[in-house]
Every structure is written in structure tokens, then in C-alpha cells.
Amino acid sequence: MDTQVKQPNKLDSASSIGQMMADSFADIKRQAAEGKKVVWANGLPGFLLARGADMPVLHAEGFIAGLAARGQEKPLQDAAEAFGLLPDACSYARSFIGLARIAKGHFQLESSMHESICKMPKPDLYINVPGGGCATGRLWGDSVAAICDIPAFHLEPRFCWDESDREHNIADFVRQERELIALLESVTGQPYNWDRLKEVLVEVKKATSLRQEIMKLCQHVPAPASFFDMAASIGLVCHLVGVPGTGDLLQKMKEEVEHRISQGIGCVPVEKYRLYWDGILTWSRLGVLARKFAALDACLVAGPYTHLLFLPRADMIDPERPLQSIAYNVCDTLANYDYSHRVKAVADFCQEYSIDGLVMSETQTCRGINGQSFALMDGVARKLGLPAITIGGDSCDPRFYSDAQVDTRLQALLETIEARKKIRQVQAD
Amino acid sequence: MSESNVSDIMNRFRAVVDTPYEKLSTWKEANGKKVVACSPMHFPEELIHAAGMLPVVLQETGEAVTAGFSHVYPFFCGITRNIIDIAAKGELNVLDGVVYTDICIQNRNAACTLRQIMPTVYVGYLQLPTSLTREGVMQDTIRELEKTRASLEELAGHKIDDRSLEQSILVYNKNRSLLRRLHELRRGSPRLLGFRDMQVVVKSSMLMPKEEHSGLIESLVAQLEKVTPSPLEGKRLFISGHLCQSPKADILDVVEGVGAAIVDDDLYTGYRYYAVDVELDGDPIECLARRYLNKSIPIPTRSDITGIRWEEYIVQRVNDIGAHGVVVLIAKYCEPHIFHYPFIKQALARAGIPHIMVETEHEVVSLEAVRTRLQAFVEMLG
Numbered sequence: 130m131d132t133q134v135k136q137p138n139k140l141d142s143a144s145s146i147g148q149m150m151a152d153s154f155a156d157i158k159r160q161a162a163e164g165k166k167v168v169w170a171n172g173l174p175g176f177l178l179a180r181g182a183d184m185p186v187l188h189a190e191g192f193i194a195g196l197a198a199r200g201q202e203k204p205l206q207d208a209a210e211a212f213g214l215l216p217d218a219c220s221y222a223r224s225f226i227g228l229a230r231i232a233k234g235h236f237q238l239e240s241s242m243h244e245s246i247c248k249m250p251k252p253d254l255y256i257n258v259p260g261g262g263c264a265t266g267r268l269w270g271d272s273v274a275a276i277c278d279i280p281a282f283h284l285e286p287r288f289c290w291d292e293s294d295r296e297h298n299i300a301d302f303v304r305q306e307r308e309l310i311a312l313l314e315s316v317t318g319q320p321y322n323w324d325r326l327k328e329v330l331v332e333v334k335k336a337t338s339l340r341q342e343i344m345k346l347c348q349h350v351p352a353p354a355s356f357f358d359m360a361a362s363i364g365l366v367c368h369l370v371g372v373p374g375t376g377d378l379l380q381k382m383k384e385e386v387e388h389r390i391s392q393g394i395g396c397v398p399v400e401k402y403r404l405y406w407d408g409i410l411t412w413s414r415l416g417v418l419a420r421k422f423a424a425l426d427a428c429l430v431a432g433p434y435t436h437l438l439f440l441p442r443a444d445m446i447d448p449e450r451p452l453q454s455i456a457y458n459v460c461d462t463l464a465n466y467d468y469s470h471r472v473k474a475v476a477d478f479c480q481e482y483s484i485d486g487l488v489m490s491e492t493q494t495c496r497g498i499n500g501q502s503f504a505l506m507d508g509v510a511r512k513l514g515l516p517a518i519t520i521g522g523d524s525c526d527p528r529f530y531s532d533a534q535v536d537t538r539l540q541a542l543l544e545t546i547e548a549r550k551k552i553r554q555v556q557a558d
Numbered sequence: 559m560s561e562s563n564v565s566d567i568m569n570r571f572r573a574v575v576d577t578p579y580e581k582l583s584t585w586k587e588a589n590g591k592k593v594v595a596c597s598p599m600h601f602p603e604e605l606i607h608a609a610g611m612l613p614v615v616l617q618e619t620g621e622a623v624t625a626g627f628s629h630v631y632p633f634f635c636g637i638t639r640n641i642i643d644i645a646a647k648g649e650l651n652v653l654d655g656v657v658y659t660d661i662c663i664q665n666r667n668a669a670c671t672l673r674q675i676m677p678t679v680y681v682g683y684l685q686l687p688t689s690l691t692r693e694g695v696m697q698d699t700i701r702e703l704e705k706t707r708a709s710l711e712e713l714a715g716h717k718i719d720d721r722s723l724e725q726s727i728l729v730y731n732k733n734r735s736l737l738r739r740l741h742e743l744r745r746g747s748p749r750l751l752g753f754r755d756m757q758v759v760v761k762s763s764m765l766m767p768k769e770e771h772s773g774l775i776e777s778l779v780a781q782l783e784k785v786t787p788s789p790l791e792g793k794r795l796f797i798s799g800h801l802c803q804s805p806k807a808d809i810l811d812v813v814e815g816v817g818a819a820i821v822d823d824d825l826y827t828g829y830r831y832y833a834v835d836v837e838l839d840g841d842p843i844e845c846l847a848r849r850y851l852n853k854s855i856p857i858p859t860r861s862d863i864t865g866i867r868w869e870e871y872i873v874q875r876v877n878d879i880g881a882h883g884v885v886v887l888i889a890k891y892c893e894p895h896i897f898h899y900p901f902i903k904q905a906l907a908r909a910g911i912p913h914i915m916v917e918t919e920h921e922v923v924s925l926e927a928v929r930t931r932l933q934a935f936v937e938m939l940g
Contacts, residue, residue, distance in 0.1 A: 213900035215917075217633070217891055264662045267688060267861050268897035274863075275901060283689040283861055288666060290683040308693055467670050493633050496891065500667025503629045504674050519631075 135398045137423040140354050142381040143362045149374065150195055150364050154249065157185040161250030166316055168254050169273060171225065172266050173459045174370040174440055175258035175284045177333065178306060181326030181451075182313040186256075187249055189225040189269075191368025196224070196246065197412035197525040204247045206526065208236035220494045220526035222269035229273040254316050255281040256309065260438055261464025262288045263497035280316070282309050286460045290467060295460070302456040323451070330448040335376035336365055337443035339383050344436050346386050348482050351395030352403065352430045353386045357419040358396060359435035360410050366439040399426040402546055403483050406432035407475070408490030408499045411522035414530055421535065425543055431482045433475070434498070437463040468501045472508030479513060485546045487517035488539070493529040516545040567778045568755055571762035578617050578765050579644065583652045585612070585766075592654035592714065597669070598637075598802040598826055599859055600659040600686060602846045604836065605707055607726040607768065609714035611654065615764035616641055618803045619649075622921060629671050635891040636920025637803040638664045642671050655680035655713050657706065660688060661802075661859035662894055682709050686850060690862040699847040707843065723842040730836065733768045736775040737832035743779065745879060747787035748819035753797070754810045760827050761804055793818040793939045796881040798872050798902070799895055800825045801859065805887050806922050813885055816933045822879045824872065825887075830855060858894035868898050869905035876911050882939045884913040885932070890920075912939060 161167050170176035171189035179186045196202045202220075208227030210216060212235070216223070230236040232251040238244050255274045259266030267283050274281035284305050287298040310321050340362075347354050362382065365375045389395070404422070406429050411418060422429050440446075445457035459465075463474055479487070487509060489502045506517040518538040523529035574581055582593050592611040596603060606613035618637045626643025644650055650672075656679060658669035666683075673681040684706045687695045711718050737760065744751055751759075759778070763771045795818045797805075804827035813820060823829050836842075836849045853865030866874075876884060884906060888895045899915065906913045914935040916928055 213903040215888070215896050215899070218893065218896045222897070262660075262663075262666070264660070264666075264688065264859070265893050265897075268858075268893055271861050271863075272897050272900075275867075281861070281863075283692070285687070285689055287685055288660070288683070290685070304694070305692065468674050491631060491633075493631075496631075496634055496667065496893065497663040499631065500634075500663065501670060502631070504671065 135424045135426070137355065137357060137419040138394065138396050138398070139361070139419075140358045140382055140385055140396075142378065142385045143358055145378065146362050146364055147195075149369060149372075149378070150191065153369060153372065154187070154192065157187055158250055160185045166253035167250050168256055169225070169229075169252035170256040170258065171221070171269060172258035172263070173260050173286075173438070173462065174333075174367060175306070175455050175459050176256045177329060177371050178309055178326065178455065179254075179256060179313060180329045180371050181310075181322050182317050182319070183322060183325060184254070184313070184317065186368075187252070188368035190221055191364050192228070192249070193221055193224040193525050194410075194412045195364070197527075198415050200413060200527075201246050202413070202525050204238055204243045205231070211236060216526065216528070217494060219265050219269065220523050222265060222272070223494070224525050225269060226272050226276065229276045233276055235276070251277050252279055254279055254312070257281060257283045258459060259283075259285070259497075260462060261497060262286050263464075265497060280312065282312055284309060284459070286465055289460070289465050289470070292470070298460045298465075299453070299456045302460050303452045306452045306455060326451050327448040329371035330446060330451050330454060332373060332376055333371045333440065334443065334446040334448065336370070336379050337440040337446060339376060339379035340366060341441075341443050343379065343383050343386050344431065346383070346390060347430060349390050350403070350483060351393070351397070351400040352428050353389035353394065353396060354382075355396040355419070355422075356406050356429040356432050356435060357415060359431070360415065363435055363439060370440070395428065397423040397426070397428045400428045401426035402485050402543055403428050403430045404542075405430065405475075405479055405482065405484045405487045406434070406490060407487060407502060407505060408432075409434055409492045409495055409524040411490065411492075411530055412525055413527040414522065417532070418535070421539065425539060427539070427543060429488070430484065431478065433463050433478075436478070437474070464498060468504035468508065471501055472505055472512070475505055476509050476512040479509060479515060484515060486515055486542050488542065489517055489519045491519045491521045493521060493523050494526060495524065514549070516542060516549065518542045564778060564781050567774050567781075568758065570774055571758045574762040574765045575617075575758050578614070578619070579649050579652055581765070582612075582614065586652060593652065594655040594657060594710070594713065595650070595653050596656070597658040597661070597665055599661050599857070600850060601657055601684060602703065602836075602850070604723060604726040604730050604846065605703070605710055605718065606657075607729065608718045608723040609710045610716075610722075611710075611714055612767060616656070617761060617765065618920065619644060629675060630667075633891060634664050634667075635802075635889055636918075637889070638668045640920055641668055642675070645672050645676055650676060651679065653679055655682065655710075657682040657684060657710075659684045659686055662892075664891070664893070665802075680709075680713050682706065688860050690851060690853070690860055691864060695851060696844075696847055699850055700843055703843050703846055720842050724838060727836045727838050727842055727845065729768050729772070731838070733763060733772045733775070734832035734835055736772055736779060737763065739779050740775060740782070741829060741832070743782050745821055747785075748790055748794070748821045749788060750782050750785060753814055753820040753823075754807045757804055757807065757810065757825075757827055760831055764827070764831070790819055790821075793882040793936050794821045794880060795819065795936075796821065796872070796876045796879060796884045797823040797825065797828075797887060798884055799887040800827070800889055800918070801830075801892060801894055802826055803889055805918055808922055808925055809887070809916070809918060809928060812925055812929045812932055816929065816936045818932075818936045820885075821881055822875060824855075824875065830857075858898045867901065869902040872902060873905055873909045873911065877909075882912070883935065884911060885935075886913055886915040888915060888917050890917050
């Protein structure tokens with residue numbers, strides 16, 4: 130098989146996202162230089178409450194993922210490990226803690242190039258909004274807050290242990306949001322700007338609705354855009370959430386996707402297999418993986434990280450009810466539910482996207498998002514008979530990735546899918 | 559000292575600690591009561607006790623993880639992997655219930671997995687607030703404890719009244735007080751009871767009826783108080799870390815076998831377990847809530863900037879006991895500890911307190927390598 134010929138067909142419209150992200154980071158530096166107080170945040174977009182306080186926000190995962198995708202994360206991780214943080218710790222967290230040490234001047238970077246890439250203004254407030262209530266977010270936020278000597282606020286979505294907890298959990302989250310608003314007022318010394326928040330939510334509603342429409346269009350066979358395209362554009366609903374222009378860019382993406390459908394153009398040259406990705410992306414190998422899948426005639430169509438985690442409830446976004454809108458989008462994510470709910474949701478998802486097999490990402494410094502991987506594989510196999518593999522790697526630490534392992538396991542998955550298709554064919558005949 | 563009495567008592571404790579889940583099966587048959595396990599660190603066992611059921615704290619066993627790897631990745635902490643493994647093998651089916659608290663994401667995932675693989679056993683989840691500086695934490699804690707009380711009542715088949723809960727609190731306070739007395743005896747004369755044996759005493763408290771355990775401790779303390787303390791030769795060490803799970807006895811033997819004595823600790827299967835009583839001065843649920851929110855012992859499974867930081871606490875304890883150095887034991891993949899360790903390292907360095915960090919694993923790795931490092935560390939203490 131000629132892996133050099135079959136390349137993924139990336140969305141052209143998504144190419145400007147990188148510049149939007151870079152402009153955003155530069156803007157944070159500019160605003161900090163002008164005396165604006167800065168928020169650092171991690172997790173789900175509950176931090177967009179800071180936009181109502183007119184505070185620039187540096188989103189951890191958005192910043193770190195971009196660096197990792199460009200192979201530029203090492204100085205941050207070196208800074209964290211020099212501090213004594215073990216490499217087993219979540220690499221998102223490790224990188225952001227390293228960034229905090231650099232911002233505080235506790236770790237000297239080796240070059241001016243590193244300075245321009247890896248140095249961001251010290252925060253004045255930390256907001257933790259853990260996906261699925263991941264307690265690691267709290268530890269990470271507290272670490273950054275201790276290093277920078279700033280307050281940390283933990284928005285803690287309650288885990289939906291029983292479905293009957295749901296409405297209480299959302300009400301509880303709204304209560305926490307009100308506390309955060311009070312803290313934002315205290316930090317800025319200004320009354321909270323509710324009108325500004327509503328404006329932000331108008332943009333968020335537009336962007337997330339469009340993104341979900343695009344993702345739904347990818348149920349088409351062949352898929353006009355892939356999971357990799359959605360990953361490359363995830364910044365529009367996390368770090369850049371609510372920023373003017375995100376809706377317009379997503380509109381262009383949707384038009385491009387619709388055009389592809391009308392022309393029968395797929396996101397991979399040959400779409401023989403449609404696959405699902407569970408867990409966090411291996412950011413440092415995004416391009417490598419995209420090419421690998423394309424070369425094997427496999428389209429990685431969708432996965433919860435891009436489709437069901439960041440603002441999955443566009444339908445519940447109402448600019449007139451901002452706190453409830455955010456609460457639904459933080460509490461009602463798949464990661465906040467137990468395995469039985471998740472198995473059903475993922476099985477339905479696989480049917481909607483005509484999935485042939487599951488690729489479960491073993492993000493080796495994350496014990497949150499993949500804690501239910503085996504339950505999911507087992508549950509989906511029982512419901513739909515879909516085969517699954519796990520592949521090792523990590524979100525932002527390339528040391529955990531093994532190319533050979535991915536090749537072997539991916540090949541095995543596709544052979545299994547092929548074999549099962551033949552069996553079904555024989556049974557049908 | 560009547561050696562046989564101390565020895566007999568310790569053998570009673572060891573019998574409970576070795577193969578704990580098998581022993582529970584025997585106990586259930588003999589006593590006809592339900593057994594409910596709870597995850598380490600925060601669950602108020604008094605609630606289970608007041609329901610007339612036997613509370614036990616989940617313990618890591620020495621088994622290698624096999625079946626568990628069908629349910630959990632290898633990069634999860636040892637106690638998570640082990641508990642899931644023995645659950646998958648059916649060894650926890652002796653339990654009538656398991657209740658978890660929200661201490662870390664691995665614990666939460668373990669709760670979900672147990673609910674999946676033990677469908678006939680009640681698995682509960684107590685979501686205590688973990689960010690203690692937020693408003694309303696007391697009310698949130700009380701609400702969650704009341705919710706858990708109701709669940710346990712359903713499991714027990716009868717109400718847990720306040721009077722029963724108060725009585726259980728008194729039973730537990732007495733046991734904690736006796737453990738503190740033993741702890742103080744050791745601080746004054748560490749060779750009275752090796753640290754490995756102290757761990758056995760504490761762990762057995764987590765696995766047997768408190769009343770019976772307290773009776774045995776009273777006898778043990780009485781015997782040890784008769785012994786004339788001998789001056790300690792060798793270095794005095796403070797041992798820190800190992801939240802949730804007990805360190806392997808082999809590692810503790812190595813520490814105490816290189817010319818040092820562990821004189822004090824902040825382990826969960828150590829001082830942390832019995833340091834703080836429930837102050838029974840009102841509604842018992844409120845009293846349990848106040849114990850959870852007590853900030854005198856910093857707990858890395860919660861966020862609280864108003865209480866003392868863990869690293870400051872360690873420095874204070876080390877200075878109080880006059881320890882020569884600190885052994886920091888980090889259970890591999892334990893995130894609450896991993897994230898705090900850099901601050902501990904920094905604070906110990908600033909205070910001029912030597913320390914060594916040893917990562918421990920569920921599967922005991924080369925003890926010789928650990929021995930060499932610890933030997934060098936103790937020699938370095940001068």
C-alpha cells in the first residue's frame with residue numbers, strides 16, 4: 130500500500146483557525162500589557178463567564194494542544210519536571226504548570242524563540258471547569274494558583290451517578306456560576322457586564338449550532354470532513370469560544386462541507402472503513418495519524434471529544450438565560466455520566482455515523498476520560514457487534530506514542546472489520 | 559513485658575489483615591450481619607456502623623492484576639487496579655454494598671466500573687464537595703450525608719436514627735483515641751512496636767468491628783505501657799504520603815532495616831485515619847460534616863486555601879518530632895500526591911530537611927534498588 134499517495138483531504142476553510150488562535154494569544158499579551166487582568170482556565174467552556182467580565186482567557190487545552198501539534202510543548206514540560214512534577218501526571222496539566230513557572234520567572238527558557246512561543250502573561254485568576262468533573266483539573270488549577278499566588282475557582286459539575294440527579298446537578302452548577310460572577314467582580318473591581326455575556330452567547334449559539342450541523346453532515350457517506358478536521362477546529366468552541374468571527378468561520382466550513390457532499394468528495398481518497406475515536410487526541414501526532422488512516426482507506430469519522438464534550442447542547446443555549454445555557458453544556462456532557470448512559474449514547478452515535486469499528490485512545494497520562502473505555506468497548510460490542518482496539522499515546526507528551534503499535538493494531542482492526550463484512554455477506558447470500 | 563500477650567494480640571490483627579475479604583466471608587457467616595465497604599479517605603464509616611452493618615475500608619491485596627486488565631488500564635493507581643481486579647474475580651461478592659466518595663477521578667471511575675461488574679452488589683457514590691472555599695459547603699455536605707444515610711437505610715432495611723449514629727460516633731471516637739495513644743507511645747519509643755506492626759494495627763481497625771478492635775488495643779497499650787522505653791539508636795524518620803492505600807510491608811521493613819526508625823507519619827493507614835475525632839455536640843450528621851470539613855490535617859483530595867498547606871504541615875510535624883529526614887512514598891499514578899509533591903520537595907528544601915522520594919507500585923519492584931537508595935539516604939543524614 131503506497132502510504133505516500135493517499136493523503137487526507139483537509140478542509141480548506143479550517144486553515145485560518147491557526148492564525149485566529151495565534152492572534153488570540155497575541156491579544157492576551159497585549160491586553161495584559163495594557164493592565165487588563167488575565168484569566169487562565171482549563172476544561173469546559175464554563176470559563177466563558179470571564180468574557181462577561183471583559184477578561185482575556187487563556188484556555189489550557191487550547192494553548193497546549195496547539196503547541197503539541199507543532200512539537201513545541203517540551204519546554205513547558207521541562208519546566209514542570211524541573212519543579213518535581215512526575216511525567217505520569219496529566220500532560221495537559223504538566224504543560225500548563227510549566228507555563229505558570231515560566232510566566233513567574235521560575236524557569237528560564239533556552240532561547241528567545243521559546244520565549245515568544247512558551248511565555249504568556251501571568252494570570253490573575255484561575256478557573257477550573259473540569260470535563261466530567263475530573264478532579265485532576267482541581268489539582269492542576271490549585272498548582273497554578275499556588276505558583277502564581279492567585280485565587281483559583283473550581284466550577285465543579287456534579288457527576289450524574291443516577292439520571293434523576295440531572296436537574297439538581299444543573300441547578301447546583303448555576304449556583305456555582307453565581308459565586309464565580311461575584312469573584313469576577315471582586316477581581317476586576319467592576320460590576321459584571323451581563324449584556325456583554327449575552328452578546329458572547331449569541332456568538333456561541335451561532336458557532337456551536339453551525340458546528341453541530343457540520344458534524345451531522347459528516348454522517349454522509351463518504352464523510353466530507355473527518356474527526357481530524359473537527360479536532361483541528363476545536364479551538365472555535367473552546368479557547369476561542371464566543372470570540373467574534375468564530376461563527377463566520379464555521380459558516381464557511383459548513384458551506385465547504387455541503388459543497389463536498391454535492392460533489393461526492395470525501396475527506397479521505399478512499400473511504401472503505403468508517404471509524405470512531407474515543408478519548409483525547411494524540412495532538413503531537415495529529416498529522417501522522419490523519420495520514421495513516423487515509424493511507425489505509427479508513428476515515429476517522431467522529432468521536433466524543435470533538436462531538437460530545439465541548440458545548441454539545443447548542444439547543445440549550447439561550448442568550449437570555451446564560452447561566453442555565455452554560456450549566457447544560459457543562460453538566461450534560463457524556464463524560465459526566467456513568468457507563469450505562471455512555472454505552473447507549475456511543476452506540477447510538479455509532480449507528481448515526483455508520484461506524485465500522487472503534488479506536489480507543491489510551492491517553493496514558495489521563496485517568497479521567499478513558500476510565501470507562503473497557504465498559505464502552507464491551508457495551509458497544511454487545512449492542513452492535515463492532516470491533517474495537519486501543520492504541521497507546523498521550524494528549525501532549527509524545528514520549529508515550531508508539532508508531533509501530535498503532536500500525537499493528539490499526540491493521541488488525543481493519544482486517545477484523547473486513548472479515549466480519551465478508552461473514553455478513555455470506556450470511557446474507 | 560508479657561511477650562505472648564503482645565504477640566497474641568498482633569496475631570489477631572494480622573489474621574484480619576491477611577486475606578481480608580476471605581475473613582469477611584467467615585465473619586458474615588458467623589454473625590449474620592451485612593458488610594459494607596467504603597473507599598478510603600473520607601467516607602464516614604459511622605453511618606454504616608449505625609445501620610447495624612459492618613463497615614470496612616477497601617484494602618489493596620497482594621494479588622497481581624489479571625482479570626482487572628479487561629476493565630482498567632495499567633496506568634491507573636494500584637488500589638484502583640487491584641480493587642477492580644478482585645471485583646472482576648468475584649472476591650468482593652461477599653460485600654453487601656460498596657460506597658465510594660469523590661476523592662479523585664480514578665476513584666470515581668472505579669465506582670463506575672464496580673457498578674458495572676458487580677450488578678448484584680449495591681454500589682453507592684457520595685459526592686462531598688471538594689472545593690472547600692465555595693459557599694454552602696456545609697449545607698452541601700449535610701445534604702449529601704443525609705442522602706447517603708437514606709441509601710444505607712434502604713440497604714439495611716431499617717432507619718438509622720440519630721441516637722444510633724451518636725453511639726456509633728462514640729465507638730469510633732474511642733477507637734481513634736486508643737490509636738492515638740498507641741501512636742504517642744511509638745513516638746516516644748519507636749522500637750516498642752515496629753512501624754510495619756503499627757500499620758497492621760491500623761489496617762485491622764478498618765476491617766473488624768470497632769468494639770472488638772478497641773478491646774484489643776486497650777490490652778496492647780496496657781502491655782506496651784509497662785515496657786521501659788529504650789533510647790533510640792539510629793535516625794528518626796517521618797514517613798509521608800500513601801493516600802488511600804497502605805504501603806507494602808516490605809518497603810517499610812527496608813526503611814526500618816537500614817538503621818532508621820519511622821517515628822511519625824501522615825499516611826492514610828496511619829495518623830491520618832485517627833488524628834481527628836467527630837466532635838459530638840449537636841446533630842450527628844452535622845457533626846460528621848464538620849469532621850469532613852475540618853482543616854487541621856491538610857488533605858490533597860480537597861481544595862482548600864484557607865487551611866494549612868500539606869507541605870507546611872509536614873515541615874511542622876517533622877520539627878515537632880525532631881525527625882532527621884522524611885521518606886516521601888508516592889503510590890504510582892496517585893495524582894493528588896503527584897501534584898503536591900513539587901511543593902513538598904520545595905518546602906522541605908527551604909526548611910533544610912533532607913528527604914527521599916520513593917515511588918511505590920502495586921506490583922513490588924526491586925526492593926534491592928530501594929534498599930540501596932534508602933541506605934544511602936540514611937547514611938547521608940550523618
